[in-house]
Amino acid sequence: MQKYSDIDSTDLRILSLLIENAALPYTEIGKRVFVSGGTVHVRMKKLEQMGIVKGSQLVIDPAKLGWDISAFLGIYLDKSSLYEQVATELEGIPEVVNIHYTTGIYSIFLKIVCRDTGHLREILHDKIQKVNGIQRTETFISLEERISRSIPLTES
Numbered sequence: 001m002q003k004y005s006d007i008d009s010t011d012l013r014i015l016s017l018l019i020e021n022a023a024l025p026y027t028e029i030g031k032r033v034f035v036s037g038g039t040v041h042v043r044m045k046k047l048e049q050m051g052i053v054k055g056s057q058l059v060i061d062p063a064k065l066g067w068d069i070s071a072f073l074g075i076y077l078d079k080s081s082l083y084e085q086v087a088t089e090l091e092g093i094p095e096v097v098n099i100h101y102t103t104g105i106y107s108i109f110l111k112i113v114c115r116d117t118g119h120l121r122e123i124l125h126d127k128i129q130k131v132n133g134i135q136r137t138e139t140f141i142s143l144e145e146r147i148s149r150s151i152p153l154t155e156s
Contacts, residue, residue, distance in 0.1 A: 007052070010035060011043055012153045015053070019150045022056045062113050069114040070142040073124075074106035075134055082133035083107060089131045095123050106138075 013033045017024055026044070027037035035043075047053040062070075077086060083101055090096050090110065098111040112128075114120040120141075129137060 007047070007050075011047060014040055014043055015047070016153045018056075019153070067113050067115050069116060069120050070145065071112050071114070071120060072140045072142065073108075073110050073112065073128065074138040074140075075108040075110065075128075076105075076136050077107040078133050078135050080107055086131055086133045090128070093123065093127050095119075096128075 010033055014029055017029050017032060026040040030037040030040045087099055090099055095112045095114055096110055097113055100109045102109045112123060114123055
């Protein structure tokens, strides 16, 4: 993985402001970091081209829309060489929101979000456990997500 030395403190301040509020206009960001809105735009394009910024997204609370169950699955593969094939199939399941290739006892660790326990059972039984290459799974239901944040980019 390439690390970039050509980003500076202004880039980091711009990113920090957008992490706090992605809807902040570039003109407002420019005022706060003492550059023009156009400069913010150019720097963001540079950060996207470098692969540092991978896009932006709207963050919603799934529970407020009736998706009350968040669960984590530890997945054992028949062979670790099946990771790419299995991960590609898991990507096709809309309820799967994160996939991690891991060390330790699981080959894959993923997060799924479901409407209720019946929906969770359906996703596990009818979709995930039918993926070729998955030997078995262990499910952990989350009772509360306490924190979900990005890494700190500048000192407070």
